[in-house]
Amino acid sequence: MAKKYVYFYGGGKKMTDGDRTMREILGGKGANLAEMCNADVPVPPGFTVSTEACAVYEDKGSYPKEMMQQVKVELAKLEKLEGKKLGDAKNPLLLSVRSGAAQSMPGMMDTVLNLGMTDKSVKGFAEATGNPRAAYDCYRRFIDMFGDVVMGPYSTLNHHHFEEALTKIKKKYKAKQDTDLTAEQLAELVDDYKAIYKKHVGKPFPQDPMKQLELSINAVFDSWQTERAVKYRILNKITGLIGTAVNVQTMVFGNMGDDCATGVAFTRDGSTGEAKPMGEYLVNAQGEDVVAGIRTPINLDEIVNEEDQGLVKAGKQLLKIMAKLEKHYKYPQDVEFTIQQGKLYMLQTRNAKRVGLAGVRWAVEMATGVDQMTGEKLPKLLNAKEALMTVQGSDLEQLLFPIFDAKAEAKQTPICSGLPAGPGAAVGAIVLNSDKAEQMKKKNPNQKLILVRHETSPEDVGGMGAAEGILTSTGGMTSHAAVVARGWGKCCICGAGDLKINEKKGTISVGGKTYKEGETISLNGSTGKVYVGEIPSESSPIVAALVEGNKAAKKHWIYKMYEVVSEWSDKFRKINVRTNADSPADSKNARAFGAEGIGLCRTEHMFFEGDRITDVRRFILADTDKERNAAIKKLLPHQRKDFVGIFKAMDGLPVTVRLLDPPLHEFLPHTEADMKKMAKELSVPLSKVQERVAELHEFNPMLGHRGCRLSITYPVLCEMQTRAIIEAAVKVQEKGTKVLPEIMIPLIGTKAELDYLEKIVRRVADEIIKTKKSKVKYMVGTMIEIPRAALTADQVAETAEFFSFGTNDLTQMTFGYSRDDIGSFLPDYLEEKILETDPFQQIDESGVGQLVEMAVQKGRSTRPKLKCGICGEHGGEPNSVKFCVRTGLDYVSCSPYRVPIARLAAAQAALEG
Ligand code: PEP
Ligand code: MG
16 A cells, blocks of 8 residues: 555544644644644644655655645545635635644744635635635735745745735825725736746746645745754754645635634743733734734734624634643643634644743643742643653753843833843844844854844844844734744844834934944843843842842742742652762852752862962972972862862762863963963073973873873872862861762773772872771762773773763764864754764763763673763753663763753653653
């Protein structure tokens, strides 16, 4: 039997082929359309061409043979169900053709509406509906979309050519809005559009509807690989998809009069998280008008006040269906709907996008059934486990973002305001062009920018990604800018209507004042207010409560929600979460965020503090052991003090301290002026400093004299650090605080390296403990950062009591990509799909991960109780944390602010099983 590429939906459960579980094949939209049909929600029927057909098209450059045949069969079924025929001269069926991948990519893919309009069928449509105006409106829209989307890539044609003609005819007939044009005027416009089409494409507009359909399916498939789609997938880390599905659906019309409307709605607010439906609609319009921000849409709350009772009734039904869908999907939904002459149709439903705050609020409210702000009762849709699975690490991350200092903001007068489309505070320099924003950010990654546009389109995603915040002068809460920004959790203000933008002059004007590109503005994405200049921002209530000791913040509802999620995370997770911290202050913060120990204390950072660097430099310049020992001796009390502070802060939790790791040249100055300064401070000739700097120069310092190699050359380093750690431990323990030091030897490749240093560590440590008659227990272990160490982990574990995977270096050495220089080629690799993600952010499971798995297994084969953890950057990245859980690590360790995210990911991994 031929492979099935086309799936019917509509006509109830009996006729519908798919369901929500089939999103990989049907795409999110197709799967949900089928699911709605199964649940008897009114959906215009149609069929979905599968992502598998797209994959074949991508691969071979043409459809699978059977596909068009199957399309014809399903089309015939559709025609029968609807009692209409495509291209019919009397009662024509019109179709929409839309993309829909397994993961949503809002606005990224192309859509064609009103397909099937021809010179013949437009008349039939006018007759059958008794509405010639709608007929010609649909025809002109179809020529526009078909011309732009389907033929645009192969000709000089684009939407603006049609826009110009529309503006011209509106002027000619003094029509204010496009809805003021009569049927005859629209028929005239259709002729203009056809002429424009022919001029740019070189052929007349196609009058065979099957040809129109085939070309449109092609166009959707082609749009999968457009630059903007590829960029969107990279920015949103969408990987592993085979292509887009194509949804062919019976058209319903929101533009057939004042009893018609079209709109989009959310079952809950995606910005504030409030459990109240929100949405927007336009009367007498087609779907794309709402998203494109062409007319300012009406708030969904107003639908019950419409004069037309058909609209009122359909509006009420819509709210009921939205509640039903939310309950069915157990998640807030984002729906598209059309009301045709008082009859409601649902065109789409999907899990709604939201900012981090809303994501957390939704989860907590769906599980507790209590509005977190007001205490009101809400429906309980999920249990704690299910709710926790809906929270993303980035949601929690966003909750830690700063907001404007309320007092400082109150003193400022906004220059204008718009819709609060994406919350948080953003400050940056005005930039009016997306390419420019992208280039500026590339040149200077620290540059803070605010992208200001009339409205954004998919072409702007690069610039939007580069900006701290986005400000648009038109468009609503569901415009492109709003939807994309919310998906990213980015600060965004839309529809600031008073704003005049002059891209050519590089200015924006409002209230009689003009501001130039480069001037700083501040956006409050939670209120929609725009200010000139920089407003100081204020910590999130969570940071205020946990880090800044602000007691009042602990009563803040956002903080309380954070507590609920944290409790859930800790209840379900099975592995520990530690932190990478080098100072008592960081340790304290990390504990407040829930860290259960330090997984990596990088001691080199302590070497730079105050005037210690002078002694470090004395050590490096020393010619004799005597000089070296003298310099090192001076460092000892400082290091000991640091460790006392850290052990106290960690109050009985384990602390892994790594011996010095970076190459010594990192501690020396590199400019002539700084070398002179150093020579003066150390009372040595400049030439001596210069000579030592030259001596320490390495062609490849990352593979040079660093890590354990330093202590092998200079055992006093290892001795001093061990002494500082153990003496501090003894001291703190004497005062009643339990201490669990774990001394970690970095960058070993052979067991012999570890053995050599382990002996020194134990000699020094045991002697102190014995002399002081202390009960301090310590461990000696190593980092696994070099592939050879992983390959010989069984031998290494004979000596090492613990392994900590330094996956930054392990990734560097496994791939052979310099961790500091990957930026020069990574974008090309991602774009060409040579790499799916940045391996320094998300662990490369099949390569680096394989080494980790192997090292854990081999290590535990010789030391069954070997403690294993990870301390590379991956320890705070949710997918990598999940990998660590699956691999059987005992803990992950990450920077303090990522601890809540790691706790969440660890719990999710445990729940995923
Ligand atoms: C590592 O290599 O993963 C690591 C944690 O050490 P560092 O980043 O300090 O090299
Ligand atoms: Mg390292």
